[in-house]
Amino acid sequence: MSGLGARILDWLGFGSRDHAVHGHDHGSGAHGHTHGVIDATIATTDRGIWAIKWSFVILAITAAMQMVVVVLSSSVALLADTIHNIGDATTAIPLWIAFILARRKPSPTFTYGLGRVEDLAGIVIVVIILFSAIVAGYEAIERLINPRLVTHLGWLTAAGIVGFLGNEAVAVFRIRVGREINSAALVADGYHARTDGLTSLAVVIGALGVWLGFPLADPIVGLLITLAIFGIVWQSARSVLTRMLDGIEPGVIGEIRHAAAHVPGARLVDAKARWIGHRLHADIAIAVEESLPVSEAKKITTALEAELFEHMPALAAANIRFASADAGHRHGHAHGEHDGHRH
Structure with a gap:
């Protein structure tokens, strides 16, 4: 196809584009996993x-x-x-x-x-x-x-x-x-x-x-x-x-709670979210049994992350952290921001 024809198709939104594929590693050791998705x-x-x-x-x-x-x-x-x-x-x-x-x-x-x-x-x-x-x-x-x-x-x-x-x-x-x-x-x-x-x-x-x-x-x-x-x-x-002013629809927090309810061992303590353009960013605090090994606790956050992206296609990133059951004290471990993208 001629250069002019390609530019016209591109302007109309039908042209081909190279969508970058990126991978990033979240954490290390037993928790390490890599996502390779189209942005x-x-x-x-x-x-x-x-x-x-x-x-x-x-x-x-x-x-x-x-x-x-x-x-x-x-x-x-x-x-x-x-x-x-x-x-x-x-x-x-x-x-x-x-x-x-x-x-x-x-x-x-x-x-x-x-x-x-x-x-x-x-x-x-x-x-x-x-x-x-x-x-x-x-x-x-x-x-x-x-x-x-x-x-x-x-x-x-x-x-x-x-x-x-x-x-x-x-x-x-x-x-x-x-x-x-x-x-x-x-x-x-x-x-x-x-x-x-x-x-x-x-x-x-x-x-x-x-x-x-x-x-x-x-x-x-x-x-x-x-x-x-x-x-x-x-x-x-x-x-x-x-x-x-970072306002969101009431149903957004409801979806986060619904997703958390699907993860055994995770109790939602606090949830916040805001839109950045047309992409949703969430900050979530959960409480787990203090006697759980770190590796098991990380599995819970991984499962919760998967549920969140499943329930909320607009979600771009979820920052999940551990908190005490009364939400008055943070445990020192923070689960880094998981940046995932959905089509």
Whole structure:
């Protein structure tokens, strides 16, 4: 295949890539074991970039088609929807940059890598959505004060339907891929696109109101769309800030407890977890019988590690340590961080 053809396929996400295989030894002696696995970070970020590229293309085409009808019809409702679709397409840019940066290997400064840049991208996305809401709101209020004749109602209706279909396609795409790679930013953006689709249908309602002889229906719908966008701003900001403050879903700790319950001899004392990008890192303290030999205690931690990765595909690393039963005292032995990757 020609170099240009290969680059095109690579851009679309279908090109071949050499996924690095790495092995690392955990511990020594009887506990020593080696994992040789494909680094899941490469696969997931490639998949994320692929989703973002196609989302951008679909929304850009949708917004361009709607903008033509905005010029023809002078509809402020469609203008608000188009501004939001343009803003939504623009959100692909910070997400794209974030996924690319997340692929960089850890460094002496960023020892966990740059996965957290996805949270920063989420903040940028919230700001973009907020800006689009302010612009759309201003235009809607201005049109309420200074009404203008809305024409080409048939085209206006068609543009609203196109906006709904384009956004729903992007929503399904982003949510599906976001769940595959455990990216909160991508899933949130998918639900955001789904809400956009519903606001696009509101444009059709506005066109119907104008057709029935109520010209203010168009700017009123534009204002309602603006309020919906502000709602998305609040929802997205809350989700992103939760991740940035190391918040996790309640079910995560429940899964850790469930995994620990499957390991005889291990009693969970404490469990903490946080997301770094779309990868989960856990710190776990367990209590075992103090009379157990060190080799047997290590077998328990190995079994627990296996259960954790089995129950939690998004888990990237588990740091397991021994603690006293009352969690008030640590025993001096620490089970080093086991870095495992899942597809």
